[in-house]
Amino acid sequence: MTAENPQNPSIAEYADFLEATRASYDAIAPAYTDRFSDWPADSAPLDRSLVTAFAELAREHAPAPVADLGCGPGSVTAHLDALGTPVFGVDLSPRMVALARRAHPGLRFHVGSMTALDLPDETLGGILALYSVIHIPDDHLPATFAEFQRVLRPGAPVLLAFQSGDSEDRLHMSERFGQEIALDYHWRTPDTVIEHLGDAGLRLHARIVREPGGEEKRPRAFLLAEKPGAGGR
Numbered sequence: 665m666t667a668e669n670p671q672n673p674s675i676a677e678y679a680d681f682l683e684a685t686r687a688s689y690d691a692i693a694p695a696y697t698d699r700f701s702d703w704p705a706d707s708a709p710l711d712r713s714l715v716t717a718f719a720e721l722a723r724e725h726a727p728a729p730v731a732d733l734g735c736g737p738g739s740v741t742a743h744l745d746a747l748g749t750p751v752f753g754v755d756l757s758p759r760m761v762a763l764a765r766r767a768h769p770g771l772r773f774h775v776g777s778m779t780a781l782d783l784p785d786e787t788l789g790g791i792l793a794l795y796s797v798i799h800i801p802d803d804h805l806p807a808t809f810a811e812f813q814r815v816l817r818p819g820a821p822v823l824l825a826f827q828s829g830d831s832e833d834r835l836h837m838s839e840r841f842g843q844e845i846a847l848d849y850h851w852r853t854p855d856t857v858i859e860h861l862g863d864a865g866l867r868l869h870a871r872i873v874r875e876p877g878g879e880e881k882r883p884r885a886f887l888l889a890e891k892p893g894a895g896g897r
């Protein structure tokens with residue numbers, strides 16, 4: 665997908681939401697990193713256990729690497745590496761990627777979009793996307809999951825985490841960490857996301873919904889899926 669034809673509304677919308685998300689995270693990258701760079705210490709025990717289970721499943725496909733999509737400051741990427749999982753991080757924000765590279769110089773981080781991965785077919789041993797698909801508009805979610813299916817090896821796992829809510833819910837933030845931004849958050853039910861995964865050819869393995877804790881306002885949904893094929897569950 666490209667943004668070369670402004671007369672095509674879908675392409676224009678695609679370019680707009682990507683650019684708004686990129687610019688917003690570039691603006692808040694330092695403050696966001698200060699706040700969220702201590703994973704897994706700042707995560708709930710259940711969250712850590714699910715990432716550990718995902719890592720174990722993904723290691724069955726080594727040396728094919730895992731892609732941590734929407735990796736932010738790279739702390740989860742580093743945790744997967746510490747678990748012995750070959751991994752690299754991808755984030756839309758160049759400034760966020762620069763901070764991740766500075767904090768974890770031994771790991772690979774790339775600027776890119778989960779909606780159009782610069783990877784050959786069936787090269788990944790897993791995809792992790794923690795709280796990053798929430799910025800993908802509904803109209804672009806099917807194509808994003810089709811892209812996941814394209815780059816995964818048969819049997820490879822996907823772990824998604826997202827704030828759960830009614831599918832018509834959307835939050836627009838114009839300020840965060842004292843910075844002016846234009847960031848949209850799309851809340852969805854697990855059933856809605858599961859349907860999109862199935863349409864993309866990804867098979868659900870497990871679903872878990874964790875009730876809000878601490879400062880959280882919404883339940884956290886975790887979906888573990890896989891590309892059907894060799895080594896699948």
